[in-house]
Amino acid sequence: MAGELPLSGEPLPLELVNTTYVRGGVRGRRMDALAAGPRAVGGWLAARRDRFPDALAKRLHGVESVPPVRYQEFLELRGALRSLAAARTSGAAPGADPLAVVNTLARSAARWPELAPGPDFRSVVRTAADDVGREALGEIAAAAVDLFSGPAAERLRACPAPGCILYFVRTHARREWCTVGCGNRVRVARHSRRARDGGAAREA
Numbered sequence: 001m002a003g004e005l006p007l008s009g010e011p012l013p014l015e016l017v018n019t020t021y022v023r024g025g026v027r028g029r030r031m032d033a034l035a036a037g038p039r040a041v042g043g044w045l046a047a048r049r050d051r052f053p054d055a056l057a058k059r060l061h062g063v064e065s066v067p068p069v070r071y072q073e074f075l076e077l078r079g080a081l082r083s084l085a086a087a088r089t090s091g092a093a094p095g096a097d098p099l100a101v102v103n104t105l106a107r108s109a110a111r112w113p114e115l116a117p118g119p120d121f122r123s124v125v126r127t128a129a130d131d132v133g134r135e136a137l138g139e140i141a142a143a144a145v146d147l148f149s150g151p152a153a154e155r156l157r158a159c160p161a162p163g164c165i166l167y168f169v170r171t172h173a174r175r176e177w178c179t180v181g182c183g184n185r186v187r188v189a190r191h192s193r194r195a196r197d198g199g200a201a202r203e204a
């Protein structure tokens, strides 16, 4: 499943947003890599486990699925992140509902030390999350807080290719499109437009 996604290597919150994408350009079809349900989220998490903190990464190894309630939360977080990414890239204020979704889930990223019961004054790390799915949601939500409020937000882009709905962080000044595929598609469209107009059309 992960191999079919058009874009990878973006910050985790954008990777989650980009699980919905359009295949086939302007008249293409909207795809959803998580549509298959809780197992799709399990596979998505397992494939990205190395992007999570070590302790969680170990527990995500081989994870196959998440409980249905977590699946719904992943979809809810994805929707909220898409809305915030749209606001952040267009200069609009964030919506109250997506903010609430992200902020509520970000609490699940909380961890703190406690003294373990017993005679030997051992410390243990407790987490606010009660399962790996919730912990992963918390990490993604917390990463989104950093992304949208931090320096990378200035380089956050909605891909400008017609029909594309992906978001990316512009890693270098010349990166204009989410993928080489989008850049090529736009160049081909410009070329055929110019050919059609007898070469008279100016570059848009």
Ligand SMILES: [Zn+2]
Residues within 6 Å of the ligand: 159, 160, 161, 164, 165, 166, 177, 178, 179, 182
């Ligand atoms: Zn694109």
